[in-house]
Amino acid sequence: MPAIEGRCLCGSISYTSTDEPILVGICHCTDCRRQSGTAFSINVGVPAGGLTITGTPKVYETMGTDRGEPARRHFCGDCGSPIISVLADADDIAFVKGGTLDDPSWIEPELELWEESRLPWVDRIESEERGYFSRGLNTD
Ligand SMILES: [Zn+2]
Ligand SMILES: [Zn+2]
Incomplete structure (x- = not known):
């Protein structure tokens, strides 16, 4: 596995993980869309305990529609x-937001979330073997 290392656009915030991803998912939810400024986000789930962040991100909380629990969205206060x-x-x-990896070329999304808000021009990206969920993951 290539390293999970990455940074924000300006480099004030960087991170590294000692662990392999638990899952890689695409999220079509409207909050991810708005935060990323594009059609969906690529989320690379890694164990939080093995993740080292350098720099101090700002945190903005959104409320999960289904879960009723906050999502804490860490972002760079300098470059956004x-x-x-x-x-x-x-x-x-x-x-981890996959687009911030130094080398995102090897990650392969294995599931897609919030398909019900997928933009109509965004094709399902891979085969039907991938899992599709009309809304979010149930974390119970
Ligand atoms: Zn930055
Ligand atoms: Zn989302």
Whole structure:
């Protein structure tokens, strides 16, 4: 596995993980869309305990529509790049924003979330073997 290392656009915030990803998912939810400024986000779930963040991200909380629990969205206060999201009710996993990896070429999304808000022009990206969820993951 190539290293999980990455940074924000300006480099004030960087991170490294000692662990392999638990899951890689695409999220089509409207909050991820708005935060990323594009059609969906690529979330690389890694164990939070093995993740080292250098720099001090700002944190903005959104409320999960289904879960009723906050998602803490860590981003760079200087350049605005989203870096990591942590769900308050499943905070042992950190979801790294895949586009911030130094080498994102090897990650392969294995599931897609919030398909019901997928933009109509975004094709399902891979085969039907991938899992699709019309809304979010159930973290119970
Ligand atoms: Zn930055
Ligand atoms: Zn989302």
